[in-house]
């Protein structure tokens with residue numbers, strides 16, 4: 084793991100939360116992007132070496148809707164930047180972590196992503212991100 088790539092935050096309404104995080108961080112978001120395959124609309128803020136990723140449900144059955152319904156808005160996952168996502172999946176599997184998708188899938192912000200089940204990581208949803216240009 085090279086660094087924390089982003090902290091994912093589940094929000095009900097991207098427009099409202101973009102304004103709140105602009106007030107909080109003192110800067111604008113640098114992009115908005117829908118990831119249809121995940122059922123999310125995302126918005127990214129750069130904060131030094133890492134990012135805040137706001138996540139709004141883009142459809143009824145989005146994992147974000149379920150999360151907000153069951154818990155509330157708030158921190159949804161932590162994403163780590165990795166050099167070689169395939170090697171990391173093998174390492175983490177061998178280390179006993181539960182991989183949700185062994186084949187990396189398209190994420191936002193030009194990334195390939197893999198998720199680990201929170202029940203294998205002390206209740207924290209973990210995402211691995213490899214830059215597609217790596």
Ligand SMILES: CC[C@H](C(=O)O)C(=O)SCCNC(=O)CCNC(=O)[C@H](O)C(C)(C)COP(=O)(O)OP(=O)(O)OC[C@H]1O[C@@H](n2cnc3c(N)ncnc32)[C@H](O)[C@@H]1OP(=O)(O)O
Nearest residue numbers: 091118121123146159183189190191196198201206207208
């Ligand atoms: C990829 C685009 C973008 C990017 O960065 O590029 C994103 O980050 S997209 C983010 C949205 N996509 C995902 O979250 C994909 C991975 N998530 C999943 O596969 C599911 O959400 C899963 C498996 C984590 C939970 O789904 P499930 O249908 O099982 O929901 P439950 O509510 O029944 O949860 C089971 C169990 O897990 C706990 N849980 C659920 N979500 C989280 C979470 N974000 N953090 C911590 N814990 C979580 C939930 O409370 C249940 O625990 P229990 O003790 O049984 O109550």
Ligand SMILES: [Co+2]
Nearest residue numbers: 091136162210
């Ligand atoms: Co993410």
